[in-house]
Amino acid sequence: MYLKSNFSGPPPASMTAGPDAYIQGNIRITLEDTELWKTFHEIGTEMIITKPGRRMFPHCKVNLSGLIPCAKYVLLVDMVPEDGFRYKWNKEKWEVAGKAEPQPPCRTYVHPDSPAPGSHWMKQSVSFLKLKLTNNTLDQHGHIILHSMHRYHPRFHVVQADDLFSVRWSVFQTFTFPETSFTAVTAYQNTKITKLKIDHNPFAKGFRDEGTNKKRRANKNPSCLEKRTKASDIVNPEEDSPPGTAFRIFHMLMAFLFVLPKMKEEDGIKEESYSPWAAEREHRVRTDSPAGADTRDLYSAEQLVPTPASYQSYRFHEYGKSPSPSSSIGSSNSGSGRSSFESRVPDVATVPDHDSSKPREVGPSSCGPQHLPGPQDYTGVLNMSMAQASKPGVISHHIYSPYSTEQHLGQWSGPGPSQYPPPHHLTTDYAAQAVHHSYHHGNVAEWSQYPLFSYSCW
């Protein structure tokens, strides 16, 4: 897993020391079903996207720890482009087919339980089963919109906030798991992926060889299979979350609360690396991608402190070489069999002053008779222009940087492909690592420029 924390804005006073230090620095997130994810990743995970929305499989499920039991948190997930390319399946492998299409409206899925006390999130694994993916740019259900034949990876955000409305001013930490990257498709391309999906997804039992689906089996025409396999070895499910009205409400509120910044469009896609997996591989080796046994270190947790000077240079390249404590943490977690990431407190000291006016309640003080969150009304997907960091530079986006330059939302900036290891060469070490980012929303002014959540149609 990859751990990283960024503070786009000035850190809350509480963060610099005292209780918050403890709070901020111990959040740990672990991916469940790591082995299954790895299995898919090694082949090249594909996720089906449909107009009505499709769930993911495997679906994202994580374990959290290090949260303040009585403090409330909001869990979010969004999809980040892996690079600036469009791919095509050719001769049993993925190849770059050109530049990526302009990124669709960026949306973020809010876990239905949000906001909920840390104790709630930690008592059991958190599943994002209902998260759905769609290729319908006009989707009104709040599903996460993706482009087919493009690569993405989910990003998890842990925000300490009493409610969704205060998310904007709260510290949020971001985690990513390299092995969860996938290619969005409308039909499975790799037959191996199809088989894996059928073998592991309960809903696809009917297609298993030993299954009872005699009819379909009987109808299977070898020639047809051949054909499909050749042109597109389709088969893979993905999913989405059920749209509720909650997320819409949240979206609307966000829309009113935040000014959607005019994202700058940069149409510069790195052309240097034009090759899906292969290209990435190269990049990774060159930058931070785990190309070898030490991939773990490369993905080790890191927290970026957004400072005018620091953000410019980005630190992604340091993942692989700087002996940051975070990396060591990541390594320590690697052996667990699950991908996990432990956040660390960023160099708060270097962060510019934050807006102290934003009241942050954390720690014992916030512990009162708290009731478990009932079914949350905020559930759903949010359009999010994640300004990961309020400040572009600060954002450690390099980690995710897919289309960064091209995205209108511009939230993802930074190195692209190099961030993640090629699916085919996933190593156990690297797989166990999570990338973590920690950000803090700066003052309102700053955030109005780089809103965490951007409103867009649903």
Add this chain to the structure above:
DNA sequence: TCCTCTAGCACTTTTGAATCGT
């Protein structure tokens, strides 16, 4: 012609209301 996408199909799992027994 190739590639991508879509709709409909059969199948499975999940969900929730209805029913029954204690």
Add this chain to the structure above:
DNA sequence: AACGATTCAAAAGTGCTAGAGG
């Protein structure tokens, strides 16, 4: 009347397939 267990139908989630469209 309240509660829990069971049943059953509808809804939702799967990959497969043929065909449409660029």
